[in-house]
């Protein structure tokens with residue numbers, strides 16, 4: 001059994017990104033620039049944004065943070081996005097989720113120009129992904145694909161079960177693994193909250209990807225012997241013994257599942273660090289594609 005080290009892999013990709021940025025800037029280009037919009041003061045979002053800003057800094061990107069109160073109107077956020085769409089000093093735009101209820105994720109995602117949509121959530125990028133055309137691939141599935149490559153995990157002909165069908169993780173993940181490419185060529189089953197008898201599907205997975213957001217919902221008895229297991233879920237679970245008052249839990253009980261698996265990602269330190277890498281790779285690509293830089 002191998003524990004997939006997302007942290008170490010991300011460090012290797014970070015070094016490669018840093019070198020690419022250096023070469024890009026040496027050609028007389030300005031460094032790639034990511035604009036991050038953050039609404040409200042959700043603790044987890046603050047942490048994710050701080051990590052994104054730090055990693056941008058580490059690889060030589062510039063990054064700017066646009067903060068909004070929880071009560072900000074949808075129009076104000078859309079106006080900010082529109083200005084950034086036209087700002088030739090900005091290559092990528094992301095809005096940290098979750099949003100307050102009065103702000104429509106769909107409107108926000110569709111407001112970002114597809115050429116600056118480095119999260120890959122715009123329907124244009126999602127559609128191009130489905131058609132196997134060049135596009136910005138959603139960062140988490142992109143990160144998982146890179147872990148599959150790095151660990152030389154065979155995917156062709158394998159049965160992959162993706163639990164979760166969000167536009168951010170589950171759906172693009174299922175598309176990537178079912179595409180006629182390498183990695184790819186899996187037979188993919190997608191499960192969701194209405195799936196009856198989830199275990200009957202997960203038990204047949206050669207590759208299991210859990211993107212649910214329900215701590216340790218998937219137990220060892222639901223996993224096939226020798227399966228490759230990716231745990232995307234991250235939930236803060238209250239724990240008085242932890243300094244922060246909480247612990248991060250995945251969708252899978254890693255301690256129990258690990259002995260049954262051939263490869264498994266821990267939480268934290270598995271998929272999470274590669275998500276930031278995927279985002280930064282997309283931003284560098286946007287900077288390279290930009291006609292104004």
Ligand code: NDP
Nearest residue numbers: 140164165166169192193211212213232233234271272275
């Ligand atoms: P969503 O809430 O958008 O989607 C969750 C999916 O899980 C839905 O499709 C839902 O089904 C399904 N689901 C919920 N309950 C069950 C159940 N009991 N059985 C089977 N399926 C179920 O979440 P996201 O996709 O955005 O994120 C999922 C998790 O991954 C979260 O913990 C999130 O924090 C984490 N995450 C981690 C990232 C990382 O970098 N590691 C990046 C992004 C997300 P239905 O469609 O029917 O509602």
